[in-house]
Amino acid sequence: MSIFPLEYLRHIMDEIEYLIDRSANLSKEDFLGDETLKRAFVRSIEIIGEAVKKIPSDFKQKYSHIEWRAMAGMRDKLIHDYFGIDYEIVWDVVTNKIPTLRLKIKEILDKERPI
Template sequence: MCSTPRDCAVNPEAREAERWERVDRTLEEVLDRLTQLEALGVRGRAQFDDESTLISLAAHSLLIQVGEAAKDLPEAFRSQHGQVSWKSLIGIRDRAAHLYNLIDWDVIFTTIVRDIPRDRAAVETIVRERGARPGI
């Protein structure tokens, strides 16, 4: 890892190592958020719609965080790992963050229960293969 920007400039190996460490941290963040979203979906539609549980607002926040983290991954990395619907995760983040008043909560809930488990499993496999989180 580079201790200063100059170290990275002089040492391309350190720069590359730092880049991959950042990718691994971001993947772990994506996995954590997807796992949390999946857990919210398991609670069921009634709890999702019940304002007193704040489940839908938590899901909204987590979707934004997942999409933002996905944007931080290098495009080439996302292309190599097309088993994850990166484009959809980023797109839903953009809509959730910028078009809040137009959110279709039925679509959000369906996405959480239908698509998020598949994406979570795919990211978990990537993390395991990269060795970023031993023991998964």
């Protein structure tokens, strides 16, 4: 297997770790009131989506239980609807989807790690 899918997964994991770290002990209200943090969270989600798009389709098929299309789609929505970003959705993604995604990506990295 090419090392490239794993490199993209590591980028995804870096952004996941950032989002989890920065959202820990943060209220939704504090998030919604912090322009810098909102922009940072959106950027992390964009990076995750961009990395997903670079993962080869055969690798995505191998791990079809991951919502690859949804991750890429969120990135596209954020990029193309920049002035219409719904930060409530961003908060929901970070607090409800990202922790589960972290477990799934970690599982893949552990399984695929070169010996």
